[in-house]
Amino acid sequence: xxxxxxxxxxxxxxxxxxxxxxxxxxxxxxxxxxxxxxxxxxxxxxxxxxxxxxxxxxxxxxxxxxxxxxxxxxxxxxxxxxxxxxxxxxxxxxxxxxxxxxxxxxxxxxxxxxxxxxxxxxxxxxxxxxxxxxxxxxxxxxxxxxxxxxxxxxxxxxxxxxxxxxxxxxxxxxxxxxxxxxxxxxxxxxxxxxxxxxxxxxxxxxxxxxxxxxxxxxxxxxxxxxxxxxxxxxxxxxxxxxxxxxxxxxxxxxxxxxxxxxxxxxxxxxxxxxxxxxxxxxxxxxxxxxxxxxxxxxxxxxxxxxxxxxxxxxxxxxxxxxxxxxxxxxxxxxxxxxxxxxxxxxxxxxxxxxxxxxxxxxxxxxxxxxxxxxxxxxxxxxxxxxxxxxxxxxxxxxxxxx
Numbered sequence: 001x002x003x004x005x006x007x008x009x010x011x012x013x014x015x016x017x018x019x020x021x022x023x024x025x026x027x028x029x030x031x032x033x034x035x036x037x038x039x040x041x042x043x044x045x046x047x048x049x050x051x052x053x054x055x056x057x058x059x060x061x062x063x064x065x066x067x068x069x070x071x072x073x074x075x076x077x078x079x080x081x082x083x084x085x086x087x088x089x090x091x092x093x094x095x096x097x098x099x100x101x102x103x104x105x106x107x108x109x110x111x112x113x114x115x116x117x118x119x120x121x122x123x124x125x126x127x128x129x130x131x132x133x134x135x136x137x138x139x140x141x142x143x144x145x146x147x148x149x150x151x152x153x154x155x156x157x158x159x160x161x162x163x164x165x166x167x168x169x170x171x172x173x174x175x176x177x178x179x180x181x182x183x184x185x186x187x188x189x190x191x192x193x194x195x196x197x198x199x200x201x202x203x204x205x206x207x208x209x210x211x212x213x214x215x216x217x218x219x220x221x222x223x224x225x226x227x228x229x230x231x232x233x234x235x236x237x238x239x240x241x242x243x244x245x246x247x248x249x250x251x252x253x254x255x256x257x258x259x260x261x262x263x264x265x266x267x268x269x270x271x272x273x274x275x276x277x278x279x280x281x282x283x284x285x286x287x288x289x290x291x292x293x294x295x296x297x298x299x300x301x302x303x304x305x306x307x308x309x310x311x312x313x314x315x316x317x318x319x320x321x322x323x324x325x326x327x328x329x330x331x332x333x334x335x336x337x338x339x340x341x342x343x344x345x346x347x348x349x350x351x352x353x354x355x356x357x358x359x360x361x362x363x364x365x366x367x368x369x370x371x372x373x374x375x376x377x378x379x380x381x382x383x384x385x386x387x388x389x390x391x392x393x394x395x396x397x398x399x400x401x402x
Contacts (some may be wrong), residue, residue, distance in 0.1 A: 001336035005165045005249040006238040009084025009231030015328050016049035024345045027353035030372045032208040032327045034222045036185050046207035047185045048224035048329030065123030067106030071134035072227035073181035074140050084231040088142040090361030097146040097173040099164035100134035101157025101180030103333030110345040111186040133181045147174050158336025158387035158395035168232050170182050179337035213294035213323035214301050214365040215358040221295045224329020228337035245346045245402035253279030257392030269307035272394035280398045284312040289383040291343040294323020305365045322355035322370040336387035340397050343385040351375040
């Protein structure tokens with residue numbers, strides 16, 4: 001039996017705050033959380049960091065060996081469970097699963113080890129391993145079902161949500177805690193990304209507007225940090241316990257480019273888009289909004305536009321598009337989760353976050369972008385969230401109004 005998959009809880013710890021609606025309202029208003037970081041680096045750098053008080057979630061003793069990436073995950077997952085009105089006492093712990101995405105793991109633990117002048121914490125390995133966030137969430141929530149980590153770069157947490165949905169749909173778990181986390185704003189990681197020439201350049205005082213998806217003058221992305229989790233359960237179970245349903249996760253598509261490690265591929269992305277539509281039983285014209293991967297790189301934005309054009313065809317102009325990375329940065333392993341959460345809220349509230357900082361759209365990126373101060377979409381019934389990763393993994397999540 002295939003169950004309908006409902007989203008019943010949302011939890012987030014992001015640069016704009018620790019409440020889903022706080023984040024969403026900031027995005028609707030076009031408020032950027034991107035600011036300069038690490039002034040001592042050879043080249044100017046900008047990122048979006050989360051103001052996070054770990055003492056709300058951990059004692060000093062508990063924090064030993066727990067990297068920031070796991071701290072953020074524990075907080076966001078805990079808030080998602082509370083938002084869903086669930087505790088471990090309400091469920092069979094063997095019927096609950098954690099499905100988490102994490103691209104790079106505990107960057108702060110690694111940075112400390114490299115810069116420790118020979119003094120390396122014995123807890124460095126368990127702190128930086130990519131599955132630590134999922135393990136800490138499981139321990140905090142008492143989860144005894146599947147606890148799995150997906151590490152496919154920028155598609156990590158989107159793929160995790162898709163895999164969680166499959167488990168709920170097939171009845172393998174009753175409740176899935178699905179999402180991801182990333183915390184890599186440390187000098188070594190920033191310098192490594194600068195060396196790839198994918199990070200946005202900016203003039204002094206202009207860091208907040210440095211990321212300009214689909215714009216003629218785009219120059220790349222800024223890193224972000226945070227965590228987001230969705231609670232997934234069958235619609236029947238949600239109805240039986242009187243739970244609020246934010247949306248239905250109706251379709252998902254996963255594909256591989258199999259062409260290049262870092263250069264995206266429109267046919268590969270189109271395969272994931274078609275797969276999500278096919279599973280949901282929808283046509284392109286049925287989907288009103290796309291939260292784009294939109295990294296503001298010269299090649300990436302054009303490829304994503306071409307993939308959407310290939311699938312949507314004559315209906316492309318009816319699809320509203322925006323990339324919220326312009327405001328909260330690119331969270332890599334957590335990007336798919338936070339953007340899925342934003343897409344769910346856009347559908348739930350029928351309001352669309354703008355594609356910020358795009359003063360002039362690149363003709364090669366011709367899309368119907370959401371502009372600032374233009375958010376209401378009273379007829380929105382379905383929306384997608386795109387995550388297209390280094391390594392060639394593509395993940396698309398398709399949500400419908402509950």
